[in-house]
Amino acid sequence: MRLLVATRSGHKLREIREILGDVRGLRLLDLNDAGIRESPEEEAVEAFETFEDNALAKATYFHEASGLPTVADDSGLEVDALEGRPGVRSKRFAPGGEDLSAQERDCLNNEHLLTLMKDVKLPDRTARFVCVAALVEQPGTHHLFRGTVEGLILGRPRGWDGFGYDPLFFHQRLGRTFAELSQTEKSRLSHRGEAFRAVRAHLRSAEAEGEAR
Numbered sequence: 001m002r003l004l005v006a007t008r009s010g011h012k013l014r015e016i017r018e019i020l021g022d023v024r025g026l027r028l029l030d031l032n033d034a035g036i037r038e039s040p041e042e043e044a045v046e047a048f049e050t051f052e053d054n055a056l057a058k059a060t061y062f063h064e065a066s067g068l069p070t071v072a073d074d075s076g077l078e079v080d081a082l083e084g085r086p087g088v089r090s091k092r093f094a095p096g097g098e099d100l101s102a103q104e105r106d107c108l109n110n111e112h113l114l115t116l117m118k119d120v121k122l123p124d125r126t127a128r129f130v131c132v133a134a135l136v137e138q139p140g141t142h143h144l145f146r147g148t149v150e151g152l153i154l155g156r157p158r159g160w161d162g163f164g165y166d167p168l169f170f171h172q173r174l175g176r177t178f179a180e181l182s183q184t185e186k187s188r189l190s191h192r193g194e195a196f197r198a199v200r201a202h203l204r205s206a207e208a209e210g211e212a213r
Contacts, residue, residue: 001025001026001027001069001203002026002027002029002068002069003020003026003027003028003029003068003069003070003071003203004029004030004031004033004034004062004063004066004068004069004070004071005017005020005028005029005030005031005070005071005072006031006058006059006061006062006070006071006072007030007031007072007073008031008038008042009102009163011162011163011164012073012192013030014183015183015186015187015190015192015193015196016028016071016073016192016196018183018184018187019187019192019193019196019197019199019200020196020199020200020203023200023203023204024204026203029068031062034062034065034066034068036062036065036066042061045057045058045061046058046074046088048088049088050088051074051075051076051087051088051130051131051132051146052074052132052134052144052146054074054088054132055072055073055074055132055133055134055144056134056136056142056144058072058073058074058134059071059072059134059135059136059142060134060136060142063136063139064139069135069136069137069138070135070136071133071134071135071136071196071199072133072134073131073132073133073134073192073195073196074088074131074132074134075090075129075130075131075132075191075192076088076089076090076091076129076130077090077113077127077128077129077130077164077165077169078127078128078129078130079113079117079125079126079127079153080124080126080127081117081120081124081125081126082116082117086109086113090109090164090165091105091109091164092105093109093112093113094108094109094111094112094113095112096108097109102163103163106163106164106165109164109165110157110165110167110168113153113165113168114155114156114168117153117155122152122154122155125152125153125154126150126151126152127150127151127152127153127169128148128149128150128151128191129148129149129151129165129169129178129190129191129192130146130147130148130191131146131147131148131190131191131192131194131195131196132144132145132146132147132195133145133146133147133192133195133196133198133199135199135202143199143202145195145196145198145199145202146194146195146198147190147191147192147193147194147195147196147197147198148191148194149171149189149190149191149194150172151169151170151171151172151178152169152170152172153165153168153169153170154168154169154170154177156168157177157179158170158176158177158179158180159176159177159178159179159180159181160179161179161180161181161182161183161186162177162178162179162181162186165178166178166179166186167179171189174189178190
């Protein structure tokens with residue numbers, strides 16, 4: 001089975017490949033493999049107010065463009081002190097980041113978040129990462145898988161790995177930010193890891209059912 005992983009993020013793609021890469025008989029393709037060039041209309045696909053709707057819209061869009069079974073995710077950070085923001089706007093949270101590189105935009109978003117939370121004490125800086133993965137295997141049918149992980153937003157970045165808000169997101173049990181974790185540790189603990197392990201279980205179950213017929 002070929003499965004299109006519908007993301008332009010190299011960071012996400014590596015995380016997803018690590019989780020799904022051991023599914024027997026599964027060949028993972030990225031958008032370049034499928035010959036789908038980046039276009040401005042992609043930016044308008046994730047126009048909804050929930051992770052579920054955005055993930056499904058993205059998976060459906062690229063399934064129709066490629067004709068392949070497709071998995072896509074929408075993920076973000078929900079901060080309790082900010083009434084759940086940035087949420088589905090996590091990627092474009094800070095104003096003025098439209099023409100920046102992904103790394104520059106991450107830095108701007110983190111600076112904006114820290115500014116908004118400068119008067120919030122640590123015990124009240126609770127937050128969670130959320131990921132919803134949508135799998136569209138054929139037109140008109142889909143599956144949704146949700147993962148979450150709880151943490152705190154630190155007052156300054158820590159760590160050099162990861163991306164997005166990882167340097168600020170502190171995992172209390174481990175005593176480290178997501179940017180201080182190895183890729184294997186992060187995949188085991190993260191919101192994306194939880195969601196895509198559920199995708200993996202679904203694919204393995206479907207494979208077992210097919211072999212039993």
